[in-house]
Amino acid sequence: MVPPEWYLLLASGVFCIGLFGILTRSDALYFLMSVELMMNAANVNFVAFSLYYGDLTGQVFALFVIALAAAEVAIGIGIILVLYRNFGDIDVTVPTEMRW
Amino acid sequence: MSSVAPAWSALSPALLLGLTGLALLLVDTIRPNERSNTSMAVVSALGALASLSVTVWFVIAGTGHADTGGAITLLEGAVKVDTMSLFFTAIFASVTALVVVAAHDYFHDHQRPAAFYSLTLFAATGMALLAVANSLAIVFVALEMVSLPSYALVAFLKKNRGSVEAGLKYFLIGALSSAVFLFGISLVYAATGSLIFGEVAGQIESLDTLSGVAGIGIVMIVGGVAFKTASVPFHFWAPEAYEGAPAPVSAFLSSASKAAGFVVAFRVFTEAFPLGASLAADINWVLAFGVLAAVTMTLGNFAAAVQEEVKRMLAYSSIGHAGYALIGLAALSAGSAGNEAVMGAAMAHLLVYGFMNTGAFLFVAMAERWGIGRTFEDYAGLARRAPVACTAMAVFMFSLAGLPPFAGFFSKYFLFMGAIENGFLWLAGLGAVNSVVSLYYYSRVVRAMFLDDPATPSALDAIDVRPTALYAAVVFAAVATVLLLPGFGPVIEAAEAAAAALF
């Protein structure tokens, strides 16, 4: 059996890749994908430790997370659409009318 | 209570809110082309009020109270109805009712207002669910259930660049924060093997080598909570979202959504990560909340002092108030008898804040409805045209500033007092200094409305309509703020009882 630390390392790696994407990309779609990556990193943990502890909660919760992530993407795409209509771009650094 | 009714009926406040939202969708499905703004508003307000009355009835009947058999748990312990959940559900339902009533006038010329009402009610359902959550899984699902409609609500004015920009920023920061939150939950699950609060608490003390994992997880959960409560450094979305969103939505987010964040924080950090056990595992989250509270109230108040627009000032002031309420978590110490007093005071502050802050934002909604400008100068002389509303606004401002004898003074007083009793003099002192700063910018509004002259004589001619429902909501919020003076005794007692059940 794979030691649980490895799963933790994998999940952390994926999470950090997602975070890196968020910090470096200004395209809204990349932003969404990066968030998905971070959520799936959490899912790796859930499923792995569900197996480790012999407890189904983690797996079921991972399913819920997938569904919620999809819903979040749906909302996100909707907002990106109206963003494009109003600002003519999906670059998230463009709308800076409100600040300070 | 629980002996005569099935146990699931303890969830009826949340269910009522959800069913009302669904009913609105059904009605709109059946008659999609009729613009029935009024009936929609009435139905949603009735739903929220029904939920409120059931909640109040439960509180009076003692549902979930220790005297009547203790908290009611459902769904294998994932849901728990107790006094605190009812207390917060009352806040959510009241704010929702105020907001939907006010929205009736705000969206009077909107094409499809039905979506607004159902989204608001779905978000309220999520909040009510948050209040009863007893498992990290439910917490996350309910949190998303609050967040997702909120994103859509902020961006509800699809053709308004401000609204869209606000929605985008809110969504992006929100998505990032919920991912962080989720990862935190997964780490806690990895360390303890459970998501139910009680079981997590049982494991925390005996973590041994995994305490670092759990610690990182807990800090990430703190982050998720801080996002929902708009606390520094997760607050960046708040000024923009509150400023750009339609004002009723700002009211909803800054009052109800913030309270929802706090109910999660209160429950998670007392039941899942109890202080004594956390300290034994070297996870001093009180320190984290102390830092957050200090930074949050300072940043919020100082930034609010230099704003030019009233709505953005209110946004920052709302951040400052999150800092005050965080004292409820930051001023705890293991095993101290004063813990319930300080947390109870924070809850009472959130209730009072729910009314006064909602009222203030709804006043801004009224100003937007009239079409006068957004800055302090644009409010000059407003009291001459709208004396009742301006008096109400003055009540909100003074109460927010914590000026005696308004209700805001009492809640803040009890809060600082509790912090001092628990040995956190520095937090209370910082809070007092910040209150002084806050008086400056709140009184600017009052001065503009009552003492200043309008820039041009015709500046106020825009006020030609009397939005009845908005007026009603604002006045009702003001009356509630005032009525909380004599009613503060029962409120603080209920809050302290709710907090006592947590420790």
Added chain:
Amino acid sequence: MSDWIAIGALAAVGLLIPIGMMTVSALLRPSVPETGKSTTYESGETPTGGTRIRFNIQYYMVALLFVVFDIETVLLFPWAVIYRPAIEAGVPMTDLLWPMLTFVGILAIGLGWAWRTGAVEWARSSRAASRKTERDINT
């Protein structure tokens, strides 16, 4: 450990075969460059306009609805898996059925609302209509 060798071998073979076939064909076939070969493949039609056209907005609407409802079905599978064993273990039918019916019911209300409010009505957009007539004139 031997299981992993098999998997590794399978992966190696899976990679080698297509790469080998492409290499061999590239070596054997004659090279005859021609404009018709480099144009976009449109099922035999002559392509019109650029490739960077704006998609109809309703394409996204349908895609959104699809994503949401598709993913929700993920939650149906575990339920379906335990349904029969649970019945056999003596759990009352209503306890099993009602939650899922409620869930599907809520989804149905949402879908119905989206449908009735025009999210899936394809031809109502005036821009789409005008574009369609335009293309008809061209052909």
Added chain:
Amino acid sequence: MVDAFAYVPAVVLLPFFSFLVALGAGKYLPKGGAFGGIAATAGSFLLSLWIATAVAGGRAYNETLYTWAAGDQFELTFGALIDPLSALMLVIVTLVALLVHVFSLGYMNDEGETGLPRYYAGLGLFTASMLGFVVADNLLMAFMFFELVGLCSYLLIGFHFREPGPPSAAKKAFLVTRFGDYFFLVGVVAVFATFGTAAFAGEGSFPALAEAALAGSGDVWTPGGLELQTWLTVVGLLVLGGVVGKSAQFPLHTWLPDAMEGPTPVSALIHAATMVAAGVYLVARMYGFYALTPTTLAVIAFIGGFTALFAATMGVVKDELKQVLAYSTISQYGYMMLALGAGGYVAAVFHLTTHAFFKALLFLGAGSVIIAMHHNEDMWDMGGLKSRMPVTYYTFLAGSLALAGIFPFAGFWSKDEILYEALVHGLNEPLLLGGYVMGLLAVPVTAFYTFRMVFLTFHGEPRTDLAADPEPVRWNVKGPLTVLGSLAVVTGFINMVPVQKVLGLEGIDYLHRWLDNEWGGIEGLSSHHYADLGPYSSGYIAGGEVPTVLVGAAVSLGLALAGLGLAWRLYNVTSPTEHTAKLGGIKDVLYNNYYLDELQVWIAYRTEDIAGGADTFDQGIIDGVVNGVSSVSLLGGSRVRRIQTGLVTQYAAMLTLGLIALLVLLGVNGGWFL
């Protein structure tokens, strides 16, 4: 018989109803709701008299009337505490409020002011809050009404809100007093934290608990193992912050002169007789607590003495009638603080009483002059009003004689007693003696500026056409002036301690006996008890009590007369000049006289220099500090807001950094990385 004490809430509520009536229906009432206010304050006054009679009948009252909120650790209650002190204060406040209401008919209604309902509503609310403050039976309730009083003064000072001056003066008054109030609030919290109660009187009251704790019995909380005496001193000083703000003591006195922008009756009510009195009253109310901490008492005495002198010197150079009165108010409250700090509880209350009457009188007299002068307040434009408005002149003169401390007017008795107390207690306490010397030095200055004002205003020849033909005033102005004028003459006789001591007559020090619970009162709230607690012992000069009394009285009266005489020489001429140096140029004056004049001029110049310096200090340093603090806050705010750049990716970055910072903080704290 109906119990008088059952009507205590009514005393407070009557003016509150007049506030509601004026606010709600003032527009439809004749005179903008003035009569409602007059009726309400008259009712309150009569009830107060009845209550005072009941106290004189040997009874007292200390009840919790309403429990607002009862928390786990502490509770908020409303109650009423009626003892000789509060009964006396009730009578003073209601009487002055009644007279001010009547006077307002002349000053506001007859002058055709607009916004009268707002004005009378403000007066009503103000009176109600002040009365609530007076009857408060615990510190928290007192604090709330204290704040309300501040709010009302904000509303009333800024009454003429369309002009530039009043709103900013109102804001300043509000902010400066609130600055003090925040210390007060912290003090209230500290009292609660220490004793678990904020009640003023009774077995479980906080002064009693403090006394017991100092005596070694009883257990109270102190932060961080601080020594009890030190902590009590800190608490006392915190509460004193509010007092210094409200009673306009150095360095928080700056708001009061500005507050003269308000209508004159408001100045009379707020800045002479009641609101400013609130601070002093509060110290008197919890004197059982202050008496326990010698350091606090010394601070109070020193602040008081310094303020008395400092403000008096500034009064010398002011040209506007109300400005002179404003500085004299600050100075007189300095005397009261000096008395309290010197252990002269009765003397302070005595001066509070006499001052309330003669200062209200002077303000109303000034109001009368201002009506006559069509709202010109510059004294250099007046002159010769004596023959044209005799009622105003003679009442004003009575008030001035009282203020200057001339025998036998009210102010003489009370000021003399203050100085006496400071002297006999100060002989063993250097700091207190310093206070006494400053108080004594202020006496001639006070007499000088008071009579400079009187002579410039009423004597000599009219210097402008306005002064030659003043507008007449009606009964509603003269009536209150007459009442207060007689009071200014006779109030002093309620407490003739020097006479008693010198002649050996027993029992004519009525106020002493009143405050010593001789007729009735509450155990532990008597001047006798306070004297037992106090840290001071008495010393005498010239070999005994009687000579000390005589010497003290003679010195202060002599100094007052000297100041009066100086003013007489410089200003009681047909055409006084601002720069008195010209007097020296008159050739026909005798050499000796010339020399004397030179001296006078030199003294006047030096005084003016000092006064000018104090004024500069006041305007430059104190205001500078206040402004500096606010601009630093605003600067901080505008720096802070810059982190909100509007770029969402930067938000994400800062959010991540914040999270990492939290992780590192907790990690290092919990030792995860080890």
